[in-house]
Amino acid sequence: MYDATAENTTTTLNALQATQLFGAMSETASYQLFAASQKITMDKDSLLYLQGDNPEWFYLVLSGWVKVFRETFDGDEAIIELVGAGQFVGECTPLEGNTHTCSAAVADKAVLIRLPISLLGAAIKEDHKFALAMLENVAKKRLSQMKEIEGLKLQKADQRIGCFLLQQCNGQPSGERDLTLPYGKSLIATQLGMQGETFSRAIKKLRNATDVQVTKNKVTVPDLKKLSEFVCAGCSNQYPCKTPESDKA
Amino acid sequence: MYDATAENTTTTLNALQATQLFGAMSETASYQLFAASQKITMDKDSLLYLQGDNPEWFYLVLSGWVKVFRETFDGDEAIIELVGAGQFVGECTPLEGNTHTCSAAVADKAVLIRLPISLLGAAIKEDHKFALAMLENVAKKRLSQMKEIEGLKLQKADQRIGCFLLQQCNGQPSGERDLTLPYGKSLIATQLGMQGETFSRAIKKLRNATDVQVTKNKVTVPDLKKLSEFVCAGCSNQYPCKTPESDKA
DNA sequence: CGACGTATTGACTCGGCTCAAAACCTGTGG
DNA sequence: CCACAGGTTTTGAGCCGAGTCAATACGTCG
Numbered sequence: 001m002y003d004a005t006a007e008n009t010t011t012t013l014n015a016l017q018a019t020q021l022f023g024a025m026s027e028t029a030s031y032q033l034f035a036a037s038q039k040i041t042m043d044k045d046s047l048l049y050l051q052g053d054n055p056e057w058f059y060l061v062l063s064g065w066v067k068v069f070r071e072t073f074d075g076d077e078a079i080i081e082l083v084g085a086g087q088f089v090g091e092c093t094p095l096e097g098n099t100h101t102c103s104a105a106v107a108d109k110a111v112l113i114r115l116p117i118s119l120l121g122a123a124i125k126e127d128h129k130f131a132l133a134m135l136e137n138v139a140k141k142r143l144s145q146m147k148e149i150e151g152l153k154l155q156k157a158d159q160r161i162g163c164f165l166l167q168q169c170n171g172q173p174s175g176e177r178d179l180t181l182p183y184g185k186s187l188i189a190t191q192l193g194m195q196g197e198t199f200s201r202a203i204k205k206l207r208n209a210t211d212v213q214v215t216k217n218k219v220t221v222p223d224l225k226k227l228s229e230f231v232c233a234g235c236s237n238q239y240p241c242k243t244p245e246s247d248k249a
Numbered sequence: 250m251y252d253a254t255a256e257n258t259t260t261t262l263n264a265l266q267a268t269q270l271f272g273a274m275s276e277t278a279s280y281q282l283f284a285a286s287q288k289i290t291m292d293k294d295s296l297l298y299l300q301g302d303n304p305e306w307f308y309l310v311l312s313g314w315v316k317v318f319r320e321t322f323d324g325d326e327a328i329i330e331l332v333g334a335g336q337f338v339g340e341c342t343p344l345e346g347n348t349h350t351c352s353a354a355v356a357d358k359a360v361l362i363r364l365p366i367s368l369l370g371a372a373i374k375e376d377h378k379f380a381l382a383m384l385e386n387v388a389k390k391r392l393s394q395m396k397e398i399e400g401l402k403l404q405k406a407d408q409r410i411g412c413f414l415l416q417q418c419n420g421q422p423s424g425e426r427d428l429t430l431p432y433g434k435s436l437i438a439t440q441l442g443m444q445g446e447t448f449s450r451a452i453k454k455l456r457n458a459t460d461v462q463v464t465k466n467k468v469t470v471p472d473l474k475k476l477s478e479f480v481c482a483g484c485s486n487q488y489p490c491k492t493p494e495s496d497k498a
Numbered sequence: 499c500g501a502c503g504t505a506t507t508g509a510c511t512c513g514g515c516t517c518a519a520a521a522c523c524t525g526t527g528g
Numbered sequence: 529c530c531a532c533a534g535g536t537t538t539t540g541a542g543c544c545g546a547g548t549c550a551a552t553a554c555g556t557c558g
Contacts, residue, residue, distance in 0.1 A: 051485060070399045070485035078402040078485075080395050095388035101395060124384070128377040131384060135373070138387045139344035145394045146329050146350060150319045152401040153327040153442035157514070185537065193402035198514055200538055216523090236300060236319035236327075405545070434505065447546055449506055465555090 012039055012113055015062055018086065024133030029123045038114045048089065048104040048112075055100055057114045058090040064110025065183055067191075068102045079191045081141070082107065084182065092138060094121035108183050147237070152193055155234040157202040160192045162210065162231035165219060166239050177224060181217040206230075261288055261362055264311055267335065273382030278372045287363045297338060297353035297361075304349055306363045307339040313359025314432055316440075317351045328440045330390070331356065333431065341387060343370035357432050396486070401442055404483040406451040409441045411459065411480035414468060415488050426470040434466075455479075 013034060016022045022030050039062070042048075048059060051070060059066070066089050068081040080102050083089050089104050094117065123130045151160050168179050181188065189199035206212050210227040213220040221227055228239035235241075262283060265271045271279050288311070291297075297308060300319060308315070315338050317330040329351050332338050338353050343366065372379045400409050417428050430437065438448035455461050459476040462469040470476055477488035484490075 070395070072403055072483050072485050073487075074482055076403050076483070078399040080398060092388060092391070095384055096392060101392055125381070128380060131377060131380045132374070135344055135380060135384055135387065138384065138391060139341060142341070142387060142391050142394065143345060143350055145391065145398065146319070149329060149394065149397055149401065150327040152398065154321055154325050195515060196537070197516085197539085201514085233323055234321050234325070236321050238322075444547060445505075446507085446548085450546090 011062070012037055015060060015086070015113065019060065019088070021088065021091065021130075021133050021137060024127075024130050025123055026127055026130070029119065029127060029130070033115050033119050033123075036116050036119065039111065040114055041111050042106045042109070044106055044109055046106045048106070049100050051100055051103045053100045054098060055090060055093040055117045058088060058093065058117050058120060059104075060088055060113040060115070061085050062111040062113060064106065064112075065108040065187075066104055066110055066112070067107040067187075068104045070102050077190070078193070082183075082187075082191055088137075090117070091120060091134075092141075093117060094124055095134075095138070107187055147241075150236060155231075157192070157194050157198050158205040158209070159231050159234050160194070161188075161199065161202055162206055162212070162227055163235065164188065164192060165212065165221065166228060166231055166241070168219075169221060169224065170240055177221040179219050179221075181219065185217075260311070261286055264309060264335070264362065268309065268337070270337065270340065270379075270382050270386060273376075273379050274372055275376055275379070278368065278376060278379070282364050282368050282372075285365050285368065288360065289363055290360050291355045291358070293355055293358055295355045297355070298349050300349055300352045302349045303347060304339060304342040304366045307337060307342065307366050307369060308353075309337055309362040309364070310334050311360040311362060313355065313361075314357040314436075315353055315359055315361070316356040316436075317353045319351050326439070327442070331432075331436075331440055337386075339366070340369060340383075341390075342366060343373055344383075344387070356436055396490075399485060404480075406441070406443050406447050407454040407458070408480050408483050409443070410437075410448065410451055411455055411461070411476055412484065413437065413441060414461065414470065415477060415480055415490070417468075418470060418473065419489055426473060428468050428470075430466040430468060 016030070016034060016037070022033075025033075048066065049055065049057075061083050063085050066083045067079050068083060068089060069077045069079045071077045089112075090100065093100055124134055125131075151163060155163065165179075168182070169177065185199055186196040189196045192199070194202070203212075203214050207214070210230045211222050212227060213222070224239075232238045265279070265283060265286070271282075274282075297315065298304065298306075310332055312334050315332045316328050317332060317338060318326045318328045320326045338361075339349065342349055373383055374380075400412060404412065414428075417431070418426065421428060434448055435445040438445045441448070443451070452461075452463050456463070459479045460471050461476060462471070473488075481487045
């Protein structure tokens with residue numbers, strides 16, 4: 001049940017093959033999954049699934065952003081993970097008692113590939129090589145969660161923002177110091193566990209302390225050393241934080 | 250290289266066999282591990298390993314508590330996990346590029362079984378059933394980390410303490426409302442990401458709001474419903490939070 | 499009893515949240 | 529091209545939660 005046009009077929013195939021998980025999968029299994037795949041486009045705020053649901057699909061993000069979050073009874077939400085191009089959403093549910101442990105929604109207009117989760121569970125159980133790839137995948141996520149916990153417990157708002165910016169620099173070729181925010185500021189704020197207003201004010205403090213310039217969604221880091229010293233004082237890692245997790249999932 | 254006395258041999262064996270991980274392991278592999286095991290007693294503050302070290306051992310806690318933590322350059326520490334009897338420490342390092350991603354130290358006089366990590370890595374690579382057990386193990390940890398992130402982002406100090414107490418109740422048979430704190434208050438405070446003084450004051454607020462009594466290390470919860478309403482308002486789960494993670498690792 | 503570690507209390511500061519208003523974008527239609 | 533409506537970001541004022549530092553109380557062990 002996949003998109004019939006040649007163009008869509010090949011982009012889907014390429015995107016899947018580029019992921020670490022599909023690379024580790026047997027020919028037949030990956031073909032089955034591919035054959036059952038659907039490319040879908042979703043607007044902002046569309047819901048992929050709700051915490052507590054029984055999982056039916058998992059997703060590969062082709063473009064845009066998906067937020068994985070948990071929502072309290074009085075409406076507050078905590079973002080657990082923001083998933084961008086080349087990363088999967090919901091691929092861990094077979095490991096989690098067959099219930100979604102978080103909700104997921106589109107945070108920024110997104111194009112996704114939707115895949116049936118039953119095939120994934122089967123592949124894990126039957127294919128050792130694939131199970132190892134899943135292990136690597138989960139371990140990576142766990143590591144970045146540990147870093148996030150550390151940051152939440154020990155860093156102040158301005159340091160967390162600085163840390164976020166450093167991570168963006170990390171992706172850039174050889175410490176490029178000009179970058180573009182990947183999504184809106186209020187989303188970044190929520191991700192970092194603070195209010196939008198606090199974000200706004202904390203950026204000013206950051207600028208005073210490290211000369212970072214933020215205009216619109218463009219950021220300039222004139223003194224990378226200054227920034228990293230300011231940020232990493234409250235962290236167990238030092239820039240450039242060894243982050244093999246910036247690979248594709 | 251294991252303790253030669255019959256008593257120690259059998260307790261070690263029993264403890265290992267009781268864990269989910271060893272249960273999933275092949276006879277030969279688990280025998281090899283058992284043969285290489287050492288029972289050790291360590292005082293408070295003894296270091297198991299440091300973040301960045303190359304892992305040599307992993308540990309099973311027989312009694313006492315081990316804290317897994319990350320330490321910043323200016324000496325602050327964030328507890329990632331507090332590991333008690335029946336749980337492993339450092340068993341995930343084979344998945345993490347063969348470097349410890351956290352430090353670990355004894356938080357409360359502990360008896361441990363020390364096991365060589367090389368055998369563990371081999372078992373994961375070669376034994377599919379065991380790899381699945383590791384997957385389950387890591388997924389469980391990831392889930393409780395997600396909950397912790399949620400709590401840190403959305404709950405105030407008093408709610409986090411209440412949540413901690415509810416978790417303790419959960420372990421108790423059928424909602425027993427009298428319990429004993431498992432370790433010192435300042436350790437609990439650090440675990441929950443707050444100062445000792447804040448902990449002290451927040452307990453008072455909790456008492457005013459939910460009638461929880463704390464004297465010394467004894468806690469009485471006269472009205473469980475009241476407590477859970479107070480706590481779970483700021484959480485995506487409701488008491489009793491489905492926590493299959495309270496099983497042995 | 500005295501000494502040490504742990505827990506509590508008090509006074510103060512500061513970071514971050516809340517609510518409300520203003521400024522700024524971006525896209526739309528006249 | 530401008531005006532306007534919608535969202536997002538910034539600012540301001542005030543409040544409250546949590547950190548800090550220092551002093552006191554409590555417990556435990558010698």
